Each structure stands twice: as structure tokens, then as C-alpha cells.
Amino acid sequence: MKRIRKSSSSNEKPVDxxxxxxxxxxxxxxxxxxEDALxxxxxxxxxxxxxTLxxxxxEDCNVTINSTAASHLHCTNPSKILDLDEFNLNPKILQNFFIHNKGDATEEQKxxxxxxxRYMDLCLISDRKDYLPLLSLHIVNHLNRTRDAIVESNTKLEKSSKAGELTEEIVEECRDQGLARPKVLFITSMKNQRFEDEFGDTGYVPPSKRNEDFRELMSGNIDDCFRLGIQYAKKALKLYQKFSESDVLVCSPLGLRMIVGEEGEAEREVDFLASIEIIIIDKTNQILMQNWEHLQHILDETNGMPSKLEVDISRVRHWSLQNLGKIYRQTILFSDYNFTELxxxxxxxxxxxxxxxxIVKNPEPILEMV
Structure with missing residues (x-):
């Protein structure tokens, strides 16, 4: 069955x-x-x-849906197709997505x-490249919803306190935070990013005698030891922030492992990973060629209980206090090819x-080529 794609004559799509x-x-x-039992x-x-879906x-993929004892609590059936504007996305953020995506979302992106x-876990094994704009849309909308919830709760608490009407019920309604500020962890193998200084493109291009896949992988900034904290403000993104004051962490496995360290080390830091709500791991096939154990160690340390609390405990969600962050966290994995460790x-x-x-893309048939 072939899809009919929608054409777009403009980079901006009016949203109804x-x-x-x-x-x-x-x-x-x-x-x-x-509930506790669940x-x-x-x-x-x-x-x-x-x-199997x-x-x-x-199309042309093998899709397996994994359900848990609690999957029924909200709509986690990807076959129930919703348009992007049915996901309660911020209108301005969605409009910027259309600009960044250079038009409407394709059927494959939708x-x-x-x-x-739907905040489900995902493992996608495919060589497609169109998922990065979707991730940007998802991350920014998630941070925006988190910030709006905190601002709304602050207003409610302040108003109730001034009126002398602050009750335990209102305090409970305002539980909207985690045990630490960082919410999103983006792990990738090498920089290859477009920041002018440290993350800028070095301009390196491998010799032409190398095959096309190698040239694509090894071109540009291939530093595999880096970490960056990003703070999400109302009208700006602040780069190179302290991890404890950041909302998004962009790291390589090696760069983050050097901070996380091993249990028993005096200078190790791990508390900032206590309340990660979205983990995105890109190019896992490249990470496999670096040091797979670094990635496993980082995931083991994520969503644990911090050694000390630096937040208002009355604002922390109950499931976070119960150390249930791992079952609320969304984990998204991408790989160009299939392998056992993944x-x-x-x-x-x-x-x-x-x-x-x-999701595993079906391999191209090779019998006709023999």
C-alpha cells in the first residue's frame, strides 16, 4: 500500500x-x-x-507493541491516529515546528x-533521518508544559496564601516537580553540532577513497567527550549552565560518565539525574563502537534517589518521592541497524x-542481486 503525501507550497502551515x-x-x-499494587x-x-502491530x-517495518499492567490508563494505541494539533501542543511551538520541518509533517513523521x-517508550531501527524535528517539538513542548504548570501553581499558592485560604488540598494540587531540575537527557555519540565555538563544525572531511557511509559518519566535529547543560527560559535558551540549573542535558556517554563516575568516588555527581523524564539516545550503533558499558552505567544511575534534597518537598510529585521515576520515564532509542545489545x-x-x-525496518531483499 503506497502512501499519498500531502504537498506544501509554504514553510508555514496555518493551524486550526x-x-x-x-x-x-x-x-x-x-x-x-x-496505585501501590499496580x-x-x-x-x-x-x-x-x-x-505485533x-x-x-x-510500512515495510516489523512493529512490536509492549504493554504493561498499567498501559490501559490512557490511550497508548498508536493505531488510533491523531493529527499533530490533537496532541495539545503549544500553538507557537507547533508553528515553529512547521518552519523548522520546512512544511507540514510527512505521513511517516505523523x-x-x-x-x-503519547509518552511511550520507542526503539526505532532504521536509517531514516526525519525524526530530529519531531524530537525538538516533543522536548520543547514538554519543557513548556512543565514551566507553565509551575507558574500556575506558584500563582495559585500565592493567591491562596494572601487570602488566608491556603489548605492542604491546594498544596497537594500543586505537586508539579521532581527531585532535581533536569528533565531531558539527550545522549549521542559525537558532537557534529552547529554551535560556533566548542560545538562548531571543524570542516574535516575524510579522504574520497573512503566509502560514503564512513565519510558521512566521520565528517565534521567528531569529538566523543562532551556535555552541555541548557536552561529553558520563557524567551531564550541559556547554554553552558550548571547541570543542577539546566532543563536539558546534551552529552556523550564518555562525557557524562566522567561526571557520574563510580560508586565510592569522592567527586562523583549523580543527583542531577534523579528526575529525568525523557531520555533520548541517538545513534546507538555508533555508541556500540565506542564503549557500550558507559551507556549502561548511565542508565542504571538515572532516576535514583538523590543524596540530598535541594527542592521544596511539598512541590514534588508523589511518584517521584516513591522512587518510581524509572516507570514514568520515556526512553527513546534510535539505531541505523539491528544488534543484540540494543x-x-x-x-x-x-x-x-x-x-x-x-520498530525494525525490514531489510532490503538481496536474492535478486545474487
Missing amino acids: FKKSKAVDFFADHFCTNL SEKVNAGAEISKK KSDLF ELYQIIG HALYASACKNYAGGVF
Whole structure:
């Protein structure tokens, strides 16, 4: 079955946000407190089921949906197609996505966002390159929703306190934070980014005698030891912030491992990983060629209890206080090709109570080439 793509004559697409009722997956996922018995089942990996997706979605791919004992709590069926403006996205952020994407989302991008936008875990094994704009949309919208919730709670608490009407019920309604500020961790193998100084393109190009894949991989800034903290403000992104004051961390496995260290080391830092809500690991096939153990160690240390609290405990979500961050965290993995270690990582690190989807692009047939 061939898809019919929509053409776009402009980089900007007018958005009609009144045509349908949006689904608030952010609130459905992070504002839900699982019952103790249910969270124990999810944590223990009980009642996990797997099924193959049989639909027109993800043409030429093998798709497996993994469900948990709590997957039924909100709509985690990617076959129920929603348009992007039905995901309760900020209108300005969505408009900027269309500009960055150079037009409307393709059908393949819309399919992929059915999983990402539902806060499900994802492992995509494919050589496609169109997912980065979707990740930017998802991350920025997530940070915007988090900031708006905090501002709204601050206003409510201040207003109630001044009126002498502050009650325990209002305080409970304002639990909107985690045990640490960083919310998003983006792990990638090498810099190859476009910042002018430290992350700028070095201009290096491998010799022409190398094959095309090698030249693409090894061109530009191939430094594999870096880390960057980004603070998300209302009208700006502040780079090179302290990790404890950052919202997004962009790191290589080696760069982050040098900070996380080993248990027992005096100068190790790990508390800033206590409340990561989204982990994105790009180019896992390249990380495999570096040091896979670094990545495994970082994931093991993420969403643990911090050694000391530097936040207002009355604002921390209950599931975070109960050390359930790993089953609320969304983990997204990308790889150009399939390998055994990636399957093991998905099984051990992806514990999201909303479930997950494993997508493998079917290999090209080679019999006709023999």
C-alpha cells in the first residue's frame, strides 16, 4: 500500500486548533499516581504482553507493541491516529515546528509521533533521518508544559496564601516537580553540532577513497567527550549552565560518565539525574563502537534517589518521592541497524508504565542481486 503525501507550497502551515478536541498526554502520563499494587506490578515487570502491530502504519517495518499492567490508563494505541494539533501542543511551538520541518509533517513523521507524543517508550531501527524535528517539538513542548504548570501553581499558592485560604488540598494540587531540575537527557555519540565555538563544525572531511557511509559518519566535529547543560527560559535558551540549573542535558556517554563516575568516588555527581523524564539516545550503533558499558552505567544511575534534597518537598510529585521515576520515564532509542545489545538495553532500560513500541525496518531483499 503506497502512501499519498500531502504537498506544501509554504514553510508555514496555518493551524486550526478548534477543529478537534486535543488529548493532554502530558497530564495523563505525569499527573497520574499509580496505585501501590499496580506500580509494584509494573516495577517488577509483571503482566507484560507483546503483540505485533497489524495495520497500515510503518510500512515495510516489523512493529512490536509492549504493554504493561498499567498501559490501559490512557490511550497508548498508536493505531488510533491523531493529527499533530490533537496532541495539545503549544500553538507557537507547533508553528515553529512547521518552519523548522520546512512544511507540514510527512505521513511517516505523523506515524512516529503517535508513539512519541503519547509518552511511550520507542526503539526505532532504521536509517531514516526525519525524526530530529519531531524530537525538538516533543522536548520543547514538554519543557513548556512543565514551566507553565509551575507558574500556575506558584500563582495559585500565592493567591491562596494572601487570602488566608491556603489548605492542604491546594498544596497537594500543586505537586508539579521532581527531585532535581533536569528533565531531558539527550545522549549521542559525537558532537557534529552547529554551535560556533566548542560545538562548531571543524570542516574535516575524510579522504574520497573512503566509502560514503564512513565519510558521512566521520565528517565534521567528531569529538566523543562532551556535555552541555541548557536552561529553558520563557524567551531564550541559556547554554553552558550548571547541570543542577539546566532543563536539558546534551552529552556523550564518555562525557557524562566522567561526571557520574563510580560508586565510592569522592567527586562523583549523580543527583542531577534523579528526575529525568525523557531520555533520548541517538545513534546507538555508533555508541556500540565506542564503549557500550558507559551507556549502561548511565542508565542504571538515572532516576535514583538523590543524596540530598535541594527542592521544596511539598512541590514534588508523589511518584517521584516513591522512587518510581524509572516507570514514568520515556526512553527513546534510535539505531541505523539491528544488534543484540540494543534489544537487551530496551528490555532492561525501558520500563515505562505506558508501554513501548519496537520498530525494525525490514531489510532490503538481496536474492535478486545474487
